[in-house]
Amino acid sequence: MKFTLSWLREHLETSATLDQITTTLSSIGLEVEGVEDRAAALASFRIAQVVEAVQHPNADRLRALKVDGGDGKLLSVVCGAPNARAGMKGVLALPGAFIPGTGITLKKGEIRGVASEAMMLSAREMGLGDDHSGIVDLPADAPLGQSYVQYAGLDDPIIEIAVTPNRGDALSVRGVARDLAAAGLGTLKPWGAEPVKPAYPAPLAWEIADPRACRWVLGRAVRGLKNGPSPQWLRDRLTAIGLRPISALVDVTNWFTFDLGRPLHVFDVAKVKGKTLTMRMAREGEELVALNGKTYALTAEDGVIADAAGAEALGGVVGGEPSGCDETTTECFIECALFDPVRIALSGRRHAVHTDARARFERGVDPALMPVALEAATRMIIALCGGEASAVSEAGAEPAWRRSASLRFERLAGLGGAEVAADEAVGILERLGFAVEARDAAQVTVAVPSWRNDIAGSGALTQAPGLSPERAAKAAEGCAAIEPEADLVEEVLRIRGLDTIAPVSLPVASPVPTAALSARQARAALARRVLAARGMQDCVTYGFLDQATAVLFGETPETLRVANPIAADLDQMRPTPVVSLLMAAARNAARGYPAVALSELGGAYRGTGLDGQLQVAAGVRTGETPRNWAAPARAVDAFDAKGDALAVLTALGVPMAALSVTADAPGFYHPGRSGVVRQGPKTVLATFGEVHPHVAAQLDIAGPAVAFEVFLDAVPEPKRRKKSAPELSTLQPLRRDFAFLVDAGIAAEAVLRAARGAERAMIADVALFDRYAGDKLPEGKVSLAIEVTLQPREATLTDAEIEAVAAKIVAAVTKATGASLRA
Incomplete structure (x- = not known):
């Protein structure tokens, strides 16, 4: 959420400095992510006048200027702007100044034989927009020599805050100002809008065909308007927070989105088909060409605003291009609606649409603000574009959002860890907009304001603004009780300042800390270290692969097929990590490294149940053992794999005397050069052996290859016995x-x-x-x-x-x- 300091002061009467404001914002839970002071980058630029402008003697597209920077000294400036002319006033940069739009530091120079001692700037070169068609052309009464920052009102810092998902009200400048006023940093200015007297009946009517799409909607037309560029102050405000000014009508809706946290939308009445706008769910195969230029295939779970021709907007998320307003619009229709927050979030996520409107609707907007926001928007449109307003068109009804919450004062210390006087706590809640309904020495009951959707209370789930009854019922199923008291404790403590809460250490449950890893995690880590110590490189591979390869290593049931694979050749869950390691070994061999030793701690998938995923320590060796002075090189064999498997089992505490080896290894092993390590007749702890020649050939492995698997889930937990002194005989064996x-x-x-x-x-x-x-x-x-x-x-x-x-x-x-x- 971004806003300028001057914008904040329109809602907050305060003498606080920028540092005080930013410090307080972070203290009350609205963490400041950054402050951009444009005045610092533009401080050296000043207003200058072009005294003389002649054609450059050696370049057709350049002009040689004589410029007065206000000190009476004329500077020679070579300029390529087509609008450069004698008598005009613009913005001058002197040598040594950093130009934000180009990233260069200005130096004196000579261009085609003419000295250039300074630079006349365009808006883009100053980083104030995209206009680079010419240098900035200031009015004739612009004071010569004055700082351009002061003249243009650019000494207005931009503050950016991080807003938590529950604080929809803080996604507005007024909401931020309210919090600061409650924290004692000034007074919240009163705000309201007088009703606009209607001049004619509404040209469009509302219909709510499906309450899932919308609960309540208001609308009003303005005719006889002229839609053009917004005034400079509005364009500057929107540009400062990163929005691109489009036209007066669109800019007004963006203004209210940030100023009050109330998203609006405007339709061009002449482009709407029929006389009714309908709130309904999208139909099968319906598409929307949105204002962002993209086309979206809608689903039956998307709420839309539709006319007689079809969907005209994805409700609460993005408007449609066919009915959008442009410079030809002479009559607009303002939409002010209340949508289901959950459905807005799901639709936005489904279509990957991120808009400022969605960010506010999915957090919940103020339902009581709708009528007065419509009046304020109507007045602003008439003030900027002219025209006259129609009567208000309405469908649905305002939801029963009113609810109460109680706070026991002792909970401020018991739950929040801070001693707060009762009068101070009540004062904070009142400054935040909570109205006291009842109070005694022990507790206070307050009415929750309409803009605080995050404060639960009696009836909060069934009366939540914008939440459909179906979704409210589902939410209520998972909540045994609603505890609004914790919300009130949080409000009091954060407004006092989160940094005022004394840190308290958690009680120590035991002088000896509990293990950070479970036994299963510890065994996996130990197995990984053992294999690394044996010279194997630890790998991380995908748990899925193509079905044709997976079938070589075991069964591939349909239940383990990936419904939406990230690639066509990754459509089957693997039966064993050995296949992934062998494929990696084959890729190494193809690049000139036929002898590798790879290991992985990963999953083997045999079914969809809880016991269908096995944790396996697997390894693969290919080619020859490393050559060194102590022993000649030799081809790897099944005993290398057996040694790796037994090393892991030994480290995990499995007694070697209790193990036996049988020759019934899986089919991807060589039938005469492989084995199964068992503990007892049924428990399989590991398999090992040479890879079957047919399987190796299918994977393009030319040389010898051996593999092993250790099934960590099957390894029994070591018995915890009290250690005694070892029996060390004095007699020789x-x-x-x-x-x-x-x-x-x-x-x-x-x-x-x-x-x-x-x-x-x-x-x-x-x-x-x-x-x-x-x-x-x-x-x-x-x-x-x-x-x-x-x-x-x-x-x-x-x-x-x-x-x-x-x-x-x-x-x-x-x-x-x-x-x-x-x-």
Whole structure:
């Protein structure tokens, strides 16, 4: 919201300085975002007179001027403006001055052999508009040598404030002035408009065909007018706040939008088809050519203002071009309506239309202001354009907006944290426009003013201005009770100054702060760090891709198709992050980087339910392992992926002894070079392996590629046990090797599990260190060699005890797998 200081003073009687005003605005919740002082940039420019203007001797389009800047000294100026002539007065810039419109600092120079000691300025060069057709032409009585800023009244700072979504009343200069007056920074000037006596019947009638489109509307015509440029003061005001002056009729509606927060619209009566303007919902296939030059396809949820030919305006959002006013307009019809704030917001968002009218209607406007605002607009149009007014045309009725709210004085300290005297609190509310209905020592009941739609009260939901009964009923369903008292507490405290509230620390619930991350978040962060430590680059990819690629990695149910994809090839939720990483690896390979190690913490989508999205730590390695002096390069294999998966599980506290590996990996893995890591027979913690050659070929990956997935949601929470001192034996461990002859189909994991369980009190670790298959063994047999670590606890083991444990290990493995000890 922008306004000038002089504009504010039209509503606020105050002697406060600019600094006092801006400081108070921020203190009462209307945060100042910036102050633009145009006088500072234009301070050096002054009024000068052209004494002589002759043709430049060496250029057809230039003129050589002699200019008097007010000190009697004539300056030589070369000027290309076609309107430069002897005797005229304009604006002069001297060397060293910064020219805002061009961004240059003026220097003395010579143009085509003629000295140029200064510059005569156009409006655009001063940053005061778009006119660059010639230099500024001032009236003959403009005082020679005076500062142009003072002469033109440009020493008027522009203030910009941030307005919170609930404060529709603060989107008006008068609303801002009211808040400042309530804060003790002056007195709010009275405002009103005398009714205009009608000279003829209204040429257009209103009809509300659907109350969803509008609840109440007023209108009045003015005929015999001449629509031309607005007076300079009005153009200057609008230009200062960033609006482009268009014509007197349009500028008047913009003036009231900002001055009173009351959007208006004007129709050209001659362009309206029929004698009735109808408030209704848009029809199927209906379009609107708006004043901004765009065409909008309307929906049945859009409220429109229509004539006999169709929609003429998107109610409360933007007007239509066919019935707009221009320089040929001789009779206009002023529309002043009350719209549903929610419907305005939805329509504006649906069509991406951002207008000053929408910003105010969607926050709620003052319903009681409508009749007097129409009278004021009528008077202003007649004053600027001439003509005479018709009778007022009306449809609908003023909504029952009146409501009350109560404030218990003790709540100012209990809820707001500030001790405020009862008389001071009541005085603040009265200065804000609240009327006292009842008061005692403990509380006060006030009538809420019509412009404060954000203050809830008794009947507020069912009587809210502009809100349709249907939307009011829906709002009431979600509200068990309305608490207007908190709104009144806020009003009192902010007008006193938000900076006067003493800061109070929140009570400390515990001397030890609670964890900032949930267990799920902490595990995800830990998994990401582990993979980064293993040399993998963390990636962030889309959770969707094209359906043809997704089908290579799992099922693609119709329920996981994206209804409105951001691109045609991103129409399916991915079954696994592995596919996204492989596609990234393929892009790297195409650019000369075939060996990559990529990881991602992301989602895998299997269904639409709560359990259908899995949190997965996934990784991909392609090409060869890095070359270094310690080891030769080699192609990545399934064991690299297995090592990554197990590293994540180990970091998450999963006991490795409880895991088993099966060979039933998903179909996008190589069937003979992949596995599934399980905890128990049912719980799948991870998958790993080489990527299936067919899948790699489909993704244009030429070299070896391996991948893994760790399903973080399936990883059990580590048991929280009280930590005790570790049992560190004083005795040295000893190791024994066993080589078993087993069937080729027996998994090494089965041998390790059997050996580990043979004597749990004594066996500290079991590891596989060799697998041999060859012609020295019987057909269908392999040799698995394991190392068993024995850890004595109380005394050094004797040979007999060692032999006893060895016998138990051989017996356990033989029983579990049918193996025999290899000779």
